[in-house]
Amino acid sequence: MSTSLFQINRFRIAFGTWWCCWAVVHFIVLNQAGFSWQISLYDSLICNLLLAATASLVAMTLQYYLPEQNKYGYLSGLCVVLSVIWLSLSRALLLMLLKEGSEYESFFSQSLLIRGATG
Numbered sequence: 001m002s003t004s005l006f007q008i009n010r011f012r013i014a015f016g017t018w019w020c021c022w023a024v025v026h027f028i029v030l031n032q033a034g035f036s037w038q039i040s041l042y043d044s045l046i047c048n049l050l051l052a053a054t055a056s057l058v059a060m061t062l063q064y065y066l067p068e069q070n071k072y073g074y075l076s077g078l079c080v081v082l083s084v085i086w087l088s089l090s091r092a093l094l095l096m097l098l099k100e101g102s103e104y105e106s107f108f109s110q111s112l113l114i115r116g117a118t119g
Helices: 009-032 037-064 073-098 102-110 112-118
Strands: none
Touching: 009 037, 037 073, 073 102, 073 112, 102 112
């Protein structure tokens, strides 16, 4: 049985540091786009925590399943499905939590392509 990457301290520190840096960049971009710091903070934290959990799930899946050469359909399908779940869950949580009305909802809908591409 292989050892999980998450059992290695250096990896956990690097993984956590990366997601903290990415969340800060996400916060700054939203704040510079004109949203309040509360909206920017909630959006950044919820989206990035869910995305980090999704990335962890893929990493743990690959610990036990290594696709054969040129047979990455399962892995691609898994990533697409998890991305759709991540986007849907992020949208539902943020719209329920923020209740900001049509401006934020419109922004979220317009940014789905870039969110999906980075997720």
